[in-house]
Amino acid sequence: MSLRIFETDPDAKPKTRNTFADDIVGRFRSGILIGRRPQALSEWRVTTDDPDVADRMAELYGGTPEEWDTEKSDNVQVLTETKSVSVAIEGASALRTRMALYGQAGPIHICDGAFFIEGHPADDEIGEACGCPRELTKRKEQAKSGRGPKPDISLRFRLTDDPEIGLFLFSSGSWSLVNDLPELERALSAADGPVKADLKLTFVEYDTKAGRHVEYHRPEITIKGAA
Ligand SMILES: [Zn+2]
Incomplete structure (x- = not known):
């Protein structure tokens, strides 16, 4: 016998999990929180929940594994001494680009800049015009004041220095990176x-x-050719 609560209220049924970040062993991060202020870094910071991965990052890219304050599982970080890492990207599906606005309880507005897309919390709005302004400057203004979505770019990759160690994720809200996307997607x-x-x-x-x-x-992603 199973519970019938979702038959009587299908909207309450948990949504299928977003699997984009599943199976990753660590994250490359371009910033760090100092108190409550995000600060951009000049060298990559890697976070992971696996001490062996942290050790390997320190070995390859410098820095020392240390614990940092987070509620997430990736509670070990390495502040590396490396500005550039060589990566292998599986294909177009390893790059996810979207616009996202988050509230206290999760996503509020997920779109492609013009229409609501998969991941948007209201299923019945997916495919409909999202109401974001057309002008880039207005998009930036709205994002800055917390009224509109900002870029939400995620890339999954392997490190060519150690492909076997597993998949890593890099996520960014950088408007500068948005400029590189057309070329990256094409490649x-x-x-x-x-x-x-x-x-x-x-x-x-x-x-x-x-x-x-x-x-x-x-952050910058420069394609070098076939892996
Ligand atoms: Zn929108």
């Missing part, structure tokens, strides 16, 4: 098999018209 779908790429943190600096000096690190 991944044109490739016949896995492709090799560099996953980099690149230093950017410039002066605004108003004379303000801006510098930051941005």
Whole structure:
């Protein structure tokens, strides 16, 4: 005998899990929280729940495994000394790009910039116009003030330095990375098999018209050819 509560209220049935992040052994991160403030890093930070993976990251890329404060399972981090790692990407399905706005209890607005897509919490709205503005500057304004979604880009890959260790995930909300996506998507779908790429943190600096000096690190994915 099984419970009938979902037959009487199908909307309450748990949604199938998003499996994009399943089976990964660690995450490459381009930032860190200092107190409650996110700070961009100039070298990759790797988090994992597996001490052996942490040891291997330190061996390959420098740094020391240490525990960090998180409620998630990947509670070991390595602040590496490496700006660029060579990766192998399985194909187009290893890259997930979408726009996402999260609230306290989970996703509120998941879209492709124009329409609600899979992962959006209201099933009956999927495929419908999401109402995001057309202009990039307005999208950025709304995202900044927490009223609209920001980029939610995830890439699954293996490290060419140690492919056997398993799959890693890199997730980013970088608007700069969004500019690279068309070329990246084209290269991944044109490739016949896995492709090799560099996953980099690149230093950017410039002066605004108003004379303000801006510098930051941005994630960059550069395709190198067949893996
Ligand atoms: Zn939208």
